[in-house]
Ligand SMILES: Nc1ncnc2c1ncn2[C@@H]1O[C@H](COP(=O)(O)OP(=O)(O)OP(=O)(O)O)[C@@H](O)[C@H]1O
């Protein structure tokens with residue numbers, strides 16, 4: 066009976082009801098997008114950094130990983146020291162440098178990564194075979210690099226390093242064979258990159274004599290030991306910057322305050338819009354029907370029931386609106402994500418809007434609760450109306 | 462990345478003991494001066510890397526850098542050196558990052574750049590416009606994002622407006638019935654209601670512009686303080702105001718007309734009955 | 738036991754700061770099974786009195802007992818429950834729920850009283866048959882004529898077998914013939930032992946009612962029993 070009353074009252078003004086639901090859906094969609102935006106980047110950043118299980122990064126002092134062309138010199142003793150640590154499972158050095166290959170009569174510049182094939186947290190194999198440990202003539206390439214250079218698996222490639230800007234001639238050259246196509250986890254969209262043995266890339270890069278590395282990735286055996294290990298490494302090697310992924314995420318977050326605040330403000334606004342919408346519409350429909358509520362009270366319907374009736378209307382409106390909002394929000398999030406991920410230089414693995422069950426549930430529940438709360442005022446209006454007076458006024 | 466970024470500043474202030482030997486001079490930005498209590502005449506120690514020896518400089522000037530969104534949100538400070546001093550500090554004599562070239566009037570920058578690139582010894586020349594376009598790509602993305610969010614907000618507020626205007630007119634059901642029953646023509650009733658809707662929409666728009674101005678001012682105030690910059694974060698342009706007011710007027714009048722049409726085309730007695 | 742026991746009832750409304758005395762000391766006792774008409778000029782306080790008798794409003798002063806319970810001490814929920822189970826209202830303008838069907842309108846007070854679905858449907862069907870609307874039970878309230886609406890309203894008033902039926906000008910909006918049908922229904926209710934109080938301007942109606950109470954300026958100036966009927 067309650068539901069018959071609620072649903073038919075809503076159907077009585079179909080245009081109005083549909084508009085309110087549409088309004089709530091848009092507000093809920095915006096809220097969902099903002100909830101996803103608030104936590105999404107951070108989570109996708111952390112997921113990206115942890116995607117191969119390396120929880121600690123060593124980088125040149127004063128920089129973040131890949132922040133510049135700075136290098137850690139004399140890396141070998143550091144690596145040996147790290148490998149001796151019983152808490153550490155794997156140690157993966159990385160050296161990034163510009164490499165060149167001749168394609169036709171022009172020179173193609175690619176980002177060359179030197180890795181230890183036995184312990185690399187930098188890429189994932191897409192096709193072909195991975196570099197084997199100790200393989201000093203193998204090359205893995207990113208899809209865009211392969212496309213730009215026209216490489217296929219098994220092709221022989223002459224990698225050139227240390228280009229002299231004056232003469233446009235390379236100082237060193239190494240012959241390698243394309244073993245596999247890989248996806249480099251930290252590359253920007255369309256970035257042309259290749260990966261090869263760490264020592265090989267060292268020999269092709271700048272200042273080979275200083276034994277450089279751009280970064281070292283460290284995998285700790287037990288997750289709860291990460292902070293302790295990071296502290297220990299930092300104490301032992303004062304010339305490098307040691308960061309756990311958690312600490313990097315914190316730094317990343319501080320760079321994204323803008324989005325956080327934007328999402329907070331817009332989320333608040335969308336909630337306010339939702340609340341206003343439900344509150345206004347229900348207040349108006351209730352005052353239109355105040356006579357009906359007085360009659361209900363007159364024939365013996367309790368106040369609590371009247372409150373429930375009106376709040377149920379609010380719940381139906383916001384419930385349907387919230388469901389529509391989730392769908393709409395997921396669609397718009399993909400569109401918004403496509404916009405933001407076109408930031409120049411952003412790793413392709415980063416997403417700003419990560420559709421997670423908790424985010425969706427949180428947004429939907431927030432809209433629902435706010436909407437039902439907003440129907441509290443009209444519900445109170447309806448329940449509180451003095452019966453005799455309202456009936457008399459209604460009869461006039 | 463500019464060398465300023467890597468430059469670690471160690472601002473050990475010496476007690477203002479007068480120094481007689483001639484120190485190299487630098488200019489520091491106001492933010493840095495304010496934050497660390499530096500002023501003209503102070504001496505600072507600067508080093509390009511924490512483990513390298515520091516050199517002593519004299520603050521000769523404090524300046525306000527031009528507001529630049531690309532750097533405003535970073536925490537870094539700027540210091541200006543005489544070129545040879547910086548080269549000496551970085552131990553990179555005879556090296557520059559960039560050279561600014563001004564062509565003779567009338568010569569198109571594109572052709573100059575092309576000519577400069579012909580020998581291509583260790584540099585590349587770009588027209589400034591190209592660099593500006595390139596470096597504003599980030600902001601282009603942000604502004605596309607803002608526009609998308611703006612569209613969503615506009616849809617939300619349009620729906621809201623539609624609802625309110627619809628109700629506003631429907632509220633007048635009984636009045637419409639009375640007016641029709643006492644013999645006022647449909648057209649007149651229609652015009653009266655559309656006029657009323659227009660008025661409501663107009664007043665609402667004006668209030669909305671006021672609200673936007675306040676919110677914008679607040680945003681600017683908060684972010685300027687936060688990032689210590691004179692950048693404009695929220696700018697209420699005439700076009701935006703015109704767009705907002707125009708849209709809400711249009712929607713208001715359209716919905717008012719729609720709802721009013723429904724009222725005047727219904728039989729007056731039916732209105733009466735539904736209103737009762 | 739008397740169904741209504743009122744002593745020195747007054748009702749004062751304040752309207753824009755002015756005090757309007759609608760009732761100025763009404764004492765009235767109604768026994769079970771009585772059929773009573775309240776008459777009087779417009780503004781004499783008939784509707785006001787009826788609202789007090791039905792617990793829709795409370796008196797400004799005086800003492801009122803309904804079914805032996807003092808109204809004064811009742812909480813809002815208790816008073817609501819009293820209206821639900823002991824009193825049935827019939828309004829001049831019917832006041833049905835427009836979105837519900839005839840049957841649902843009758844079922845509404847039953848549902849509120851916690852009657853189960855099946856019993857509810859059965860009782861609503863019986864009541865609609867009693868008021869002669871068995872074939873209209875699935876019509877929306879708005880699809881019924883005035884007379885039909887009033888009959889549904891009477892069925893609704895009877896739903897929880899109340900001790901007292903209160904009707905405020907039940908024929909006021911109906912034509913003579915339809916009004917007569919409603920009055921016939923009231924006669925039948927009276928014969929079935931229901932206590933009935935009807936406010937009316939209708940001399941016809943008043944003439945056929947056993948007891949007539951006449952109000953003037955918020956006071957009872959006549960309370961007469963018809964000698965014969
Ligand atoms: N809510 C109220 N506020 C102010 N005055 C009221 C209110 N209700 C009733 N009155 C006044 O109380 C007096 C009695 O009203 P009531 O409705 O009881 O008269 P009535 O006898 O039912 O009249 P009618 O035959 O026209 O229905 C009238 O003067 C009326 O104006």
Ligand SMILES: [Mg+2]
Nearest residue numbers: 783784785905
């Ligand atoms: Mg009356």
